[in-house]
Amino acid sequence: MNFASDNVTGACPEVLQAVIDANESGPRMPYGNDAATQAIEARLGDVFDTEVKVLLVATGTAANSLALAALTPPWGAVYCHEEAHIQNSECGAPELFSGGAKLMPLAGPQGKLEAATLEAAIDRSGSVHHSQPAALSLTQSTEAGTLYRPAEISALTQVARGAGLHVHMDGARFANAVAALQCHPADITWKAGVDALSFGGTKNGCLAAEAVVFFRPELAENAAFLRKRTGHLFSKMRLLTAQFEGYLTDDAWLRHARHANAMATRLAEGLEKVPGIALHYPVESNQVFARFPRAVTQKLQAQGFQFYAEMHEGASRLVTAWSTRDEEVDAFLDATRAAADEAAA
Numbered sequence: 001m002n003f004a005s006d007n008v009t010g011a012c013p014e015v016l017q018a019v020i021d022a023n024e025s026g027p028r029m030p031y032g033n034d035a036a037t038q039a040i041e042a043r044l045g046d047v048f049d050t051e052v053k054v055l056l057v058a059t060g061t062a063a064n065s066l067a068l069a070a071l072t073p074p075w076g077a078v079y080c081h082e083e084a085h086i087q088n089s090e091c092g093a094p095e096l097f098s099g100g101a102k103l104m105p106l107a108g109p110q111g112k113l114e115a116a117t118l119e120a121a122i123d124r125s126g127s128v129h130h131s132q133p134a135a136l137s138l139t140q141s142t143e144a145g146t147l148y149r150p151a152e153i154s155a156l157t158q159v160a161r162g163a164g165l166h167v168h169m170d171g172a173r174f175a176n177a178v179a180a181l182q183c184h185p186a187d188i189t190w191k192a193g194v195d196a197l198s199f200g201g202t203k204n205g206c207l208a209a210e211a212v213v214f215f216r217p218e219l220a221e222n223a224a225f226l227r228k229r230t231g232h233l234f235s236k237m238r239l240l241t242a243q244f245e246g247y248l249t250d251d252a253w254l255r256h257a258r259h260a261n262a263m264a265t266r267l268a269e270g271l272e273k274v275p276g277i278a279l280h281y282p283v284e285s286n287q288v289f290a291r292f293p294r295a296v297t298q299k300l301q302a303q304g305f306q307f308y309a310e311m312h313e314g315a316s317r318l319v320t321a322w323s324t325r326d327e328e329v330d331a332f333l334d335a336t337r338a339a340a341d342e343a344a345a
């Protein structure tokens, strides 16, 4: 049983079927010069209720790095949370793709940045010796599994806008945020001041597909060239497109995210009742951070339960996914209760 992340899963049936259908529909022009890829932009425009420019890629790292490269010059500074994936888990790809932009990690409680912190951090010196303020990057849902409310995003983007920054959102788990907030996707993106979104697919049921969605078409002008130069212009693009078609059809993306979130709630509610175990962050999406006595962690791992133990500030992380079953959560809870009883005895 594996709660290490939501990318331990396979692809969901809707996505696989769409890929099979696309595969069987005969030859198509490569590099996105096919009707389906040309239509996916309008389709995503419908999802966000505005005109968008879209680039499909196969990893979240590529999506983030391409989006940021489009939003910042090589001498730009990109403000982000100190726990951000772009800062800790992308091996310098945003810096590489942008030709050397500098990430500026900032602290903030529960994985979230606060407007006042951003306001204080922005370097307004204009000094030729410093990287120049260029972009803000927010993660939704956050690396702590928490969520920015629309008003919190607006407060941050207002500060950003005031300082001339473009705004990027890392939405590797965007679906989980929309599902949990029960908002329109527009409410936490362009309507709240976000210029470009990395719209995640892989963790929520795609094989390997993420969409960079630009809400201001002028910012996407060079993005196609950046994508080609970084090796992410797929010749069989229609098979990435098909993944997004399957993902979006009948709101599969939201259905899967709602399920993953519900599994996390079930897990968190169970864990909270076990003596000696405490939740570390509020559980708002599909990630549960909890502190376990070390003996309990060891017993669980010895039984084959996989998760990142003591990953952050002593808290272990458990992630649920579109494919997590009730019985899996309940088996984990049963084993945890037994291990806690034994440890207390």
Ligand SMILES: *Cc1c(COP(=O)(O)O)cnc(C)c1O
Binding pocket: 058, 059, 060, 061, 062, 064, 085, 086, 139, 142, 143, 170, 172, 173, 202, 203
């Ligand atoms: C998983 C993840 C990504 C993308 O990771 P890849 O391994 O490059 O697909 C980006 N941001 C966050 C917050 C993630 O959790």
